[in-house]
Amino acid sequence: MKKTILIGLTLIFLQGMVIAQTGISLPPDLQGRIPWDLPVLSAAPDFRWVNQSDPVRSLIYTGEVYEGKVTEIFAYYASPATLGEKNPETGEFPGIVLVHGGGGTAFRIWAEEWAERGYAAIAMDLSGNQPLPTEQQDNPWGSKSTRLAAGGPKQDDEHKFFRLDENFTVQWQFHSVSNIIRAHSLIRSFPEINPDKTAITGISWGGYLTNLVAGVDHRFNAAVPVYGAGFLHQGSAWDNQFDSLGADATQRWVELWDPSSYVAHARVPMLFINGTNDFAYFVENWQKTANLAHNAQYAMIPELKHSHLHGAEPGEIYNFISTILEDKNDFNSSIKLKQKGSEVGYSIAPAPKEVYLAFTAGDKRSPERDWQRIPLDKAKGKVTIPSDARLWYIYWVDESENRRSGKVLSN
Incomplete structure (x- = not known):
């Protein structure tokens, strides 16, 4: 018994040492199971510029080994300085890591949008590809790309699900988490960035990865997974x-790879965003994932569409991150609930512009449910949950136009 306790205390001590030295650690249940080299991930990888003349620069950095070769990862990088808006002082800009979803690539427009907001942004490709130039895309969010000679695994089902019995170096998640952390380490090394003010956001599979990375890389100050959630095996677009x-x-x-194995280990404030009828990440499992986070806020947006364009669009992402990184005051409302039977008392502070009860009585699969939204009297602070409500939540719009929600609860 004493020996077991001693071993446990030793592991806790060693974990603390790793976090202190690198800012990175695996969840306790995964330590020793996934062979990421944490000190290597915490250091800036080797990289080379592909284009430094464009306001949105492009670069390639090194990653893990795949099929016997060290991989290369393409990324776009932009900051207010590369856009020519101002000359940077050392450590002037907050940084953000942008993680694309399935079928996506490194998006030039995404990095540019965040640079226009005052951030140094990096958007990498996680499919072993390099995007075609903007003029060859069908739209600004186009994802036409070509294969890199030293690209990593493709972002297909084979590498996401069906390589479990093979080496980690052929599994997409092993590379993707590593490549995101390496991108973070890289921009933290740039002199124009304040390494103590960084955030991450991802869309769809990128939101899924944001949950994983938040549980490993503790150097981030904020994380916003959009759509992406865990408990995928309990109902999702990947049932088959x-x-x-x-x-x-x-x-x-x-x-190994579900966000439910990582999120409880995250230390940063997290904003979870999804839509009531998302076809990929179901409402209950999204809420169960968010419940694991130690510092979570929610935005369950009615009928939010699913795409890279729609996933990058919500102003709530920037307002949440800037409130934390830049000491702004654009995302500060909170809700308290007190329920007794079907009667619910609620208080939201500061006072919102609009408040609603959102609920569904449907027993169909999550994407197919009908949701209703009933306006509430802000001054009254009470609501009766309909007896036929299967799921419900309080939804409000605050003074900064943020669409916010309490937890999605069952009746």
Whole structure:
């Protein structure tokens, strides 16, 4: 017994040492199971500029080994300085890491938008590709790309789900988490960035990865996963993939790669954003994921569409991050609930512009449910939950036009 306690205390001590030295650590249940070299990830990777003349620069940095070769990752980088808006002083700009979703690539427009807001932004490709120039895309969020000679695994189901019995170096998540952390380490090394003020946001599979990374890289100050959530095996767009894996392999996948294995280890404030009818990440499992976070806020936006354009668009992302990193006051409202049976008392401070009860009585799959939204009397602070409500939450719009929500609760 004493020996077991001693070993446990030793592991806790060693974990604390790793965090102190690198700012990175795995969740306790995953330590020793996933072979990331944490000191290497905490240091800036080797990189080279592809284009430094464009206001949005492009670069390639080194990653993990794949098929016997050290991989290369393409990324766009932009800051107020590269846009020519002002000359930077050392450590002037906050930084942000931008993580694309399935079918996406490094998006030039995304990095540019954040640079226009005053951030130094890096947007990397996580599919082993390099995007085609903007003029060859169908739209600013186009994802046409070409394969890099030393690109990592593709972002397909084969590498996301069906390589569990093979080496970690052929699994997409192993590379993607590493590549995101390496991108963070890289921009933190740039002299124009304040390394103590950085954030991460990702869309869809990028939101999924944001949850994983938030549980590993503790150097971030804020994280905003959009759509992406965990408990995917309990209902998601990937039900067929888990059916194909079978029970044992699914359990292993969940332990290694589901956000539910990571989010409780996250230390940063997190804003979870999703839509009531998202086709990929179901409402209940999204809320269960957010419940694991130690410092979570929510924006369950009615009928939010699912795309890179719509996932990058919400002003709530910038307002949340800037309130934390720049000491602004654009995302500071909170809600308190007191429920007794079907009667719910609520208080929101500061006073919002609008308040609603959002609920669904549907028992269909999450994307197919009908949601209703009933305006509430702000002054009254009470609401009766309809007896047929299956799920419900309080939804409000604050003075800064942020769309906010309390937890999604079952009735």
